[in-house]
Amino acid sequence: MPERWRSRFDFFSRYGQPGSSPEAAAAFKQLSFGQRMRLGANGPAFFFGPIYFAIKGPWRKGLTLFAASFVLSFVIGLVEFMFDFTIPPASYGVAIGVLYSSTANWAYFLHVTRGSTSWNPFEGTPFFRRKN
Structure with missing residues (x-):
């Protein structure tokens, strides 16, 4: 390794x-x-997203993120259309790249060490940890 x-x-x-x-x-x-x-963060995951996940092994998580990014882009597109404003197209790519990049290392760790086959890309992520 x-x-x-x-x-x-x-x-x-x-x-x-x-x-x-x-x-x-x-x-x-x-x-x-x-x-x-x-x-x-993970640079290759930022640029290659689901392809990176498929090559490294946690392809299920990559497909889930791909589907989520597709749905999110569709919803944002509808909101743009309904309210007649435009979000710069590059911001979609950057936001989706950050999503892949920030989840790739932990997903790969779980895949290698625990044999994770979960579809949840945020498996084991503490979203609402109480601050002391």
């Missing part, structure tokens, strides 16, 4: 996702900016 993935897997194995606990958040804050970016 390449060093870049090994460092991500070490962090995820020890703390879980960066926002999953106060300990994980503190450890994440101790990392350099570059390390935080490598842990929280």
